[in-house]
Amino acid sequence: MEHRSEADTALKRLGWVLGLTRVGILAERVTRAFWPLWSLVFLVLAALMMGVQDELPLEAVWTLAALAVLGALVALVAGMRGFAVPTRADALARLDATLPGRPIQALMDHPAIGERDAGSRAIWQAHQARMAERTRAARPVEPDLRVSRLDPFGLRYIAVLALAVAVLFGSVARVGSVAEMAPGSGAALAAGPTWEGWIEPPGYTGRPALYLNDLEPGTLELPEGSRVLMRLYGEVGALSVAETVSGRIGEVPSASEPEQDFIIAQSGNLEVLGPGGRVWRIDMIADAAPKIVINGSAEVSGRGEMTLPFAAEDDYGINGGTAVIALDLGAVDRRYGLAMPPESRPVVTVPLPLPITGDRAAFEEVLIEDFSKHPWAHLPVTVTLSVEDDAGNVGQALPEALLLPARRFFDPLAAAVVELRRDLLWSRENARRVAQLMRAISHRPEDGAFKKETDYLRMRTILRRLEAYSTRGLDAEHRDEIxxxxxxxxxxxxxGDLGSALERLQRAQERLSEAMKNGASDAEIAQLMQELREATEDYMRELARRNQQDGEEGEEQQLSENSMQMTQDDLQRMMDRIQELMEQGRMAEAQQALEELQRMMENMRVTQGQGQQSPGEQAMEGLAETLREQQGLSDEAFRELQEQFNPNAQSGQSQENQGYSGGDGRGEAHDGTGQGRGEGEEGTAQGQQPGQGELEDRQRALREELNRQMGNLPGQGTPEGDAAREALGRADEAMEGAEDALREDDLAEAIDRQAEAMEALREGMRNLGEAMAQQERQGQQGTAENQGNAQDPLGRSAGNRGPSGTDEGLLQGEDVYRQARRLLDEIRRRAGESARPEAERNYLERLLDRF
Structure with a gap:
């Protein structure tokens, strides 16, 4: 029996392991048998802690209570039927299953045969010794508490979550209130009546809610609109609420209602009457109306956007605002097109901008809107700003009388067209007058009123449409179209047409001159001045390119008596001087300086050294040629459109309105020959109108040429070069649209798409010019760094002068005196600057004394 004693000893060592395993099995069986019961208990307890019984009718509470008790009994009975207390054998089997070879079962076994054989006994003892050794590694088995197979919908987790929410946001004290609902229950009466109360200020105030049971009697300062919630428990009538803060009239609920809810609308008293009652004095903090003021004058940007600064404030925060613009009809100068009674138009209402982040209790913002296309542009209006807070209070600024800021047109003809448009929008009764004025303006286009034939054709097309609509009665839709x-x-x-650098420069100079004459604002002057600077830079680059091309062709470049050589710095100084005079209000001097700049630009020739054209210059030249060809196609499409509107007109009778055959020996024939015909010349082609197939083919060829040029465009990888490619891609799409429109004989659509293509071409050329300028600056910087060996004995760079001992690079003729005069003026200027060191000024004065 020695081997049995070893087995019993090994099993005794497993006592605590077996005990813990048995407890784990018990937890498993309890969880699996009674999880519906404890889930139901958790749900009921969570509902009671959240006060559901206080919100539902008494009948509903008892019905739910009966269902909950019934469900609990069912769950309990089902759990008891499926529950069995685990035995020691169950624990041994569970533990033995976790060990290799089931050693516990081996220790409890007996040999079936050979028990009397000494050899067999020895083998059996050795086997049990090994099994006993394996039991030393036994550890308690962890219980498997998973019941997902029994609860596939996770109802137990919902119950646990509900209980957690109730613990955080509910109250255990509320569970006892369900006992007071029992019929004939005297527990509540024995404990006496009780009450609870809360005060919730409006959310926009940011103030916390107050629990009245924690507040001692006294004075409370509360915002207007605070909500008071009172609940009375116990016998009805034992407690009541008396208040003078709500200002309620009419049908008011009883003061002893178990639940009372009202809003603070005035100062007064709040009192709970009865056992444990309290009284508070409520001082209401009135919600003040917001305030808004216009804290600056309205201005207009160069693009025509109105900017109106304003400041607003409120005690808590502003929720929104609007600006209402109304026509001040009494202040309108009722003359010309405005003499007619205006058509009724609604006031203009635009939302005010609010801060995206930060406090809205006090802020300053700027209203930015573009009213350039509105019929009231530049007419007297009243602007009224108003803001509203979260409580619905509205604050309003005093109406501001002003001329509605909008874009100004400095070209006289453009200003006249805008005025005609305003008269037409003022009243449709002005249609006849507008048509007469348009006829008068376009009567003699050869006198120079129109700089472009296409502009004249557009006006005549609009005129015919206006007259056609007027004969049938001009309606609102056609008026807006015109x-x-x-x-x-x-x-x-x-x-203007900015395809040519010279034309753009002239346009910028004319607009700046008109702006100075018409008293433009500082913002408009600044923008026009910037346009002049950019146009001048473009013109200088174009002159440099053309002069270089002329030099390659072997043409000799001569300077006439009136020609001048100017650097970019000279032009920059002159424009800085013009802008300085305008800022000082010396418009007459600024106008004179601008005229002088115009004369210099007309006489200026820029000379460049000989050399091959760079890829960028070749691309610019090709794009310029493409732009000119596209402009020519657009002009021809306009002429064909005009003659479609007036098929009986004789071609070529107006110098600014050439027909298909050119007329009077001017222009190109539309038949593809390119030969103009005089008015006395006859031929089979005269009077013929070719179809749009020819224009379509030329448009397609022009688009293919643009695609070829895009493939050789320099500057790839740079922001400017990529922008140029993107703009040219838009031009390609517009050309394709024009080609489709020509194929469908839709000349109006073709002209619009051709205009888009030209604008995209100009943008692409501007971007390409910027890319070339950037590369040129980088190249000059690198060249300057590598010219360290080209220095004179004093260490100064030789610059662009010729070799020492030669006359190469020196000024010749009267240029010597012009350069000397410029140097002398520069010396005088520097000598008069007090900020320079005294030694330098003394040296400059000695130079002046000597020369």
Whole structure:
């Protein structure tokens, strides 16, 4: 029996392990048998802690209570039927299953045969010794508490979550209130009546809620609109609420109602009458109306956007605001097109901008809107700003009387077109007058009123449409259509065709001159001045490119008596001087300086050294040629459109309105020959109108040429070069649209798409010019760094002078005196600057004394 004693000893050593394993099995069986019961208990307890019984009717509470008790009994009975207390054998089997070879079962076994054989006994003892050794590694088995197979919908987790929410946001004290609902229960009466109360200020105030049971009697300062919630428990009538803060009239609920809810609308008293009652004095903090003021004058940007600064404040925060613009009809100068009674138009209402982040209790903002296309542009209006807070209070600023800021047109013809558009929008009764004025303006286009034939053609097209609509009665839709066409024409006249650098420069100079004459604002002057600077830079680059091209062709470049050589710095100083005079209000001197700049630019020739054209210059030249060809196609499409509107007109009778055959020996024939015909010349082609197939083919060829040029465009990888490619891609799409429109004989659509293509071409050329300028600056910087060996004995760079001992690079003729005069003026200027060191000024004065 020695081997049995070893087995019993090994099993005794497993006592605590077996005990813990048995407890784990018990937890498993309890969890699996009674999880519906404890889930139901958790849900009921969570509902009671959240006060559901206080919100539902008494009948509903008892019905739910009966269902909960019934469900609990069912769950309990089902759990008891499936529950069995684990035995020691269950624990041994569970533990033995976790050990290799089931050693515990081996220790409890007996040999079936050979028990009397000494050899067999020895083998059996050795086997049990090994099994006993394996039991030393036994550890308590962890219980498996998973019941997902029994609860596939996770109802137990919902119950646990509900209980957690109730613990955080509910109250255990509320569970006892369900006992007071029992019929004939005297527990509540024995404990006496009780009450609870809360005060919730409006959310926009940011103040916390107050629990009245924690507040001692006294004075409370509360915002207007605070909500008071009172609950009375116990016998009805034992407690009541008396208040004078709500200002309620009419049908008021009883003071002894178990639950009372009202809003603080005035100062007064709040009192709970009865056992444990209290009284508070409520001082209401009135919600003040917001305030808003206009804290600056309205201004207009160069693009026509109105900027109106304002400041607003409120005790808590502003929720929104609007600006209302109304026509001040009494202040309008009722003359010309405004003499007619205006058509009724609603006031203009725009939302005010609010801070995106930060406090809205006090802030300053700027209203930015563009009213350039509105019929009231530049007319007297009243602007009224108003703001509203979260409580619904509205604050309003005093109406501001002003002329509605909008874009100004400095070109006289563009300004006239805009005025005609305003008259048409003022009243449709002005249609006849507008048509007469348009006829008068376009009567003799050869006198120079129109700088471009296309502008004249556009005006005549608009005129015919206006007259056609007027004969049938001009309605609002057609009026707006004509007004939009007039606006586009005015923009075209004002901004001009910027395809040519010289034309853009002249346009910028004319607009700046007109702005100075008409008293433009500082912002408008600054923008026009910037346009002049950019146009001048473009013109200088174009002159440099053309002069270099002329030099390659072997043409000799001569300077006439009136020609001058100017550097970019000279032009920059002159424009800085013009802007300085304008800022000082010396418009007459600024106008004179601008005229002098114009004369210099007309006489200026820029000379460049001989050399090959760079890829960028070749690309610019090719794009310029493409732009000119596209402009020519657009002009021909306009002429064909005009003659479609007036098929009986004789071609070529107006110098600014050439027909298909050119007329009077001017222009190109539309038949593809390119030969103009005089008015006395006859031929089979005269009077023929070719179809749009020819224009379509030329448009397609031009688009293919643009695609070829895009493939050789320099500057790839740079922001400017990528922007140029993107703009040229838009031009390609617009050309394709024009080609499709020509194929469908839709000339109006083709002209619009051709205009888009030209604008995209100009943008691409500007971006390409910027890319070339950037590369040139980088190249000059690198060249300057590598010219350290080209220095004179004093260590100064030789610059662009010729070799020492030669006359190469020196000024010749009267240029010597002009350069000497410029140097002398520069010395005088520097000598008069007191900020320079005294030694330098003494040296400059000695130079002046000597020369």
């Amino acid at each position: 007004a939009e066409a007039l606006w586009d024409l005015a923009l075209k006249l004002e901004e």
